[in-house]
Amino acid sequence: MICINSDGLPEMAQAIRFRQATSPLKASCQQCSLSNLCLPLAVQDNDLDSLEDIVQQGRMYDRGEHIFDQSTPFRSCFAVKSGSVKTSIITEGGEEQVTGFFMPGELVGLDSMSGEFYACTAKALERTSVCEFPIEKLEELTGKLPDLQHHMYRLMSQEIQNSHQLAMLLSKNTAEERIAALLLSLSSRFQRRRMSPTNFSLPMARNDIANFLGLAVETVSRVFTRFQNQGLIRARGREVELLDVEALQLVTREFSRQNCQH
Amino acid sequence: MICINSDGLPEMAQAIRFRQATSPLKASCQQCSLSNLCLPLAVQDNDLDSLEDIVQQGRMYDRGEHIFDQSTPFRSCFAVKSGSVKTSIITEGGEEQVTGFFMPGELVGLDSMSGEFYACTAKALERTSVCEFPIEKLEELTGKLPDLQHHMYRLMSQEIQNSHQLAMLLSKNTAEERIAALLLSLSSRFQRRRMSPTNFSLPMARNDIANFLGLAVETVSRVFTRFQNQGLIRARGREVELLDVEALQLVTREFSRQNCQH
DNA sequence: GTGATCCTTTGATTTGCATCAATTCGGACG
DNA sequence: CGTCCGAATTGATGCAAATCAAAGGATCAC
Numbered sequence: 001m002i003c004i005n006s007d008g009l010p011e012m013a014q015a016i017r018f019r020q021a022t023s024p025l026k027a028s029c030q031q032c033s034l035s036n037l038c039l040p041l042a043v044q045d046n047d048l049d050s051l052e053d054i055v056q057q058g059r060m061y062d063r064g065e066h067i068f069d070q071s072t073p074f075r076s077c078f079a080v081k082s083g084s085v086k087t088s089i090i091t092e093g094g095e096e097q098v099t100g101f102f103m104p105g106e107l108v109g110l111d112s113m114s115g116e117f118y119a120c121t122a123k124a125l126e127r128t129s130v131c132e133f134p135i136e137k138l139e140e141l142t143g144k145l146p147d148l149q150h151h152m153y154r155l156m157s158q159e160i161q162n163s164h165q166l167a168m169l170l171s172k173n174t175a176e177e178r179i180a181a182l183l184l185s186l187s188s189r190f191q192r193r194r195m196s197p198t199n200f201s202l203p204m205a206r207n208d209i210a211n212f213l214g215l216a217v218e219t220v221s222r223v224f225t226r227f228q229n230q231g232l233i234r235a236r237g238r239e240v241e242l243l244d245v246e247a248l249q250l251v252t253r254e255f256s257r258q259n260c261q262h
Numbered sequence: 263m264i265c266i267n268s269d270g271l272p273e274m275a276q277a278i279r280f281r282q283a284t285s286p287l288k289a290s291c292q293q294c295s296l297s298n299l300c301l302p303l304a305v306q307d308n309d310l311d312s313l314e315d316i317v318q319q320g321r322m323y324d325r326g327e328h329i330f331d332q333s334t335p336f337r338s339c340f341a342v343k344s345g346s347v348k349t350s351i352i353t354e355g356g357e358e359q360v361t362g363f364f365m366p367g368e369l370v371g372l373d374s375m376s377g378e379f380y381a382c383t384a385k386a387l388e389r390t391s392v393c394e395f396p397i398e399k400l401e402e403l404t405g406k407l408p409d410l411q412h413h414m415y416r417l418m419s420q421e422i423q424n425s426h427q428l429a430m431l432l433s434k435n436t437a438e439e440r441i442a443a444l445l446l447s448l449s450s451r452f453q454r455r456r457m458s459p460t461n462f463s464l465p466m467a468r469n470d471i472a473n474f475l476g477l478a479v480e481t482v483s484r485v486f487t488r489f490q491n492q493g494l495i496r497a498r499g500r501e502v503e504l505l506d507v508e509a510l511q512l513v514t515r516e517f518s519r520q521n522c523q524h
Numbered sequence: 525g526t527g528a529t530c531c532t533t534t535g536a537t538t539t540g541c542a543t544c545a546a547t548t549c550g551g552a553c554g
Numbered sequence: 555c556g557t558c559c560g561a562a563t564t565g566a567t568g569c570a571a572a573t574c575a576a577a578g579g580a581t582c583a584c
Contacts, residue, residue, distance in 0.1 A: 089426060089430060091430075092515075093515075095434065097426070097429070097430040097433065097434060099426045099429065110418075110419060110422060111419055111422040111423050111426065112419065113415045113416060113418075113419035114415075114416040114417075114419035114420040114423065115419075119419075119423050119426075120426070139408065139411065139412060139415070140408070142405075142411065143404075143405055143406075143408050143411055144405075146401065146402070146405050149401065149404065149405055149411065150401060152415070153375045153376075153401070153414070153418070154375060154376040155376070156372075156375075156415070156418040156419065156422065157372060157373055157374065157375035157376040157377075157381075157418065158376040159422050160372060160373040160418065160421050160422055160425060161373050161376065161381050163422055163425035163426055163428075163429060164351060164359070164361045164373065164381075164382075164425055166425075166429050167359070167361065167425060167428050167429050167432055167476075168351060168353075168359040170429055170432040170433045170476060171359065171432045171473075171475070171476025172357065172359060172476065174540075174541090175540080175541070205561070205562090206561070206562060206563095207561080207562095211433075213433070214429075214432065214433025214434065215541080215542090216541070216542050216543075217561085217562075217563095218541090218542080218543085218562090218563080218564085219540090219541060219542075220562095221562060221563050221564080222541095222563085222564080224562095224563090225563075225564085237549090237550080237561090237562085253354075253355075436570075436571090437570080437571070467530095467531070467532090468531070468532065468533095469531075469532095477571075477572090478571070478572055478573075479531085479532075479533095480532090480533080480534085480571090480572080480573085481570090481571060481572075482532095483532060483533050483534080484533085484534080484571095486532095486533090487533075487534085499531090499532085499579090499580075
């Protein structure tokens with residue numbers, strides 16, 4: 001029995017409920033409100049069936065549950081359907097490095113296609129549901145559908161770029177710049193999902209933010225209060241309101257602007 | 263007229279000279295000594311022809327020449343044939359962030375498959391030759407050759423992982439750990455190319471190393487001398503000799519070991 | 525060969541953030 | 555409703571690496 005929560009995506013719950021009535025295990029991309037963000041985006045309507053043939057309805061995951069970890073044999077990529085996911089690398093020493101946060105419609109596992117096991121650990125940040133794409137079938141299908149293959153290349157390429165952006169943030173930017181950049185990234189991703197870009201709830205803890213951005217928790221906390229005192233944001237716990245988006249954008253660009261002048 | 267240098271890859275020069283005698287523009291993967299590192303690695307012998315049909319012999323680039331930059335429309339991926347390449351992102355402010363170094367057999371441009379223009383700037387670090395894979399033809403071919411498609415996925419996935427590793431290095435490790443890790447990475451990559459893993463010439467300037475690792479040039483210089491004083495390496499200019507590989511490995515692991523103990 | 529330019533090294537000083545320490549807040553649960 | 559434990563905040567201190575400054579070295583053009 002699959003339980004669905006809507007987690008701030010009310011228009012989706014309905015579609016999913018409909019799907020369940022017709023076919024409990026096979027996911028229906030046609031009915032899914034995320035089809036304009038997820039893999040279906042890339043396939044023609046008449047090919048959507050073949051994508052639906054390979055996708056499996058994943059189960060629900062509670063907050064903190066692992067979807068896979070680095071000892072799990074790599075079998076599938078997962079699209080987030082509702083909720084959100086954190087991926088991180090755990091080193092031999094038990095150190096964690098958060099490598100990404102994934103929101104509905106985003107594909108998790110693209111970094112694992114070159115090995116026998118997953119290259120990272122994926123953990124549900126809240127109650128989360130996913131769709132599963134078995135990699136063998138997916139590769140077979142992308143071989144037949146050039147548009148889908150093209151889209152896979154685009155997605156992976158985008159992930160490389162994102163990771164480079166992160167590296168840049170880590171190596172060149174101050175704590176304030178990093179946090180402003182993260183807030184703006186989340187904002188635009190919420191917006192694309194038809195949620196408020198200025199008023200949202202952070203899916204992750206301060207600790208995850210700190211780890212992701214290469215900072216100490218204390219620093220994250222301090223920057224949040226500083227931003228709050230400057231009137232840029234309003235934050236209470238995980239609830240965040242962006243009060244001055246332009247000023248935040250200015251913060252992220254401050255760095256490059258300064259270095260432009262000499 | 264294409265000029266070839268052998269740049270420390272003597273066994274290759276001969277193969278290339280042979281190729282030139284038979285077909286000046288079409289590259290011969292069959293004759294190329296890098297075929298066990300590069301894309302041909304993934305295709306059956308009887309499919310090698312179709313790969314050779316799409317690959318174009320690129321021209322030679324002098325040290326410092328751009329192969330492409332962020333204003334170049336994205337058309338092709340490039341395999342390094344000889345020499346080496348540095349990729350970097352140039353921000354609006356003119357700031358540079360080095361995103362990678364590429365050695366013979368490695369594919370440049372995988373991060374650019376999601377946009378109209380290249381996502382980074384590629385610059386020859388020394389006299390360098392490349393093979394060019396037009397992306398449209400490459401995608402068409404990967405649609406026909408599942409093994410090649412699989413290999414592309416692997417390569418892109420690997421690039422995501424590398425970038426995550428870099429992010430981890432940047433956010434968690436000290437200057438010494440970062441530099442030791444880079445030296446060891448270069449070492450193993452030289453080794454795979456049948457060159458000495460302990461005695462090589464750095465293709466990049468200190469500045470590039472610093473930028474790549476998120477450090478100041480001065481810090482890189484200081485760590486090099488410190489390593490030298492400790493008897494780990496011997497370095498004069500770009501010539502480097504790794505005197506104690508195990509000790510270097512210890513340096514990179516020191517971090518995780520320490521954090522394991524409490 | 526010689527000057528110009530860039531790259532590298534070395535030293536002195538500053539600083540942003542980590543670390544250590546101590547509350548305070550907030551949700552889970554009996 | 556109070557108890558408990560992890561999460562978040564705030565303050566004080568220390569340090570690794572940036573920055574500033576200047577001197578060698580290497581490389582190139584002419």
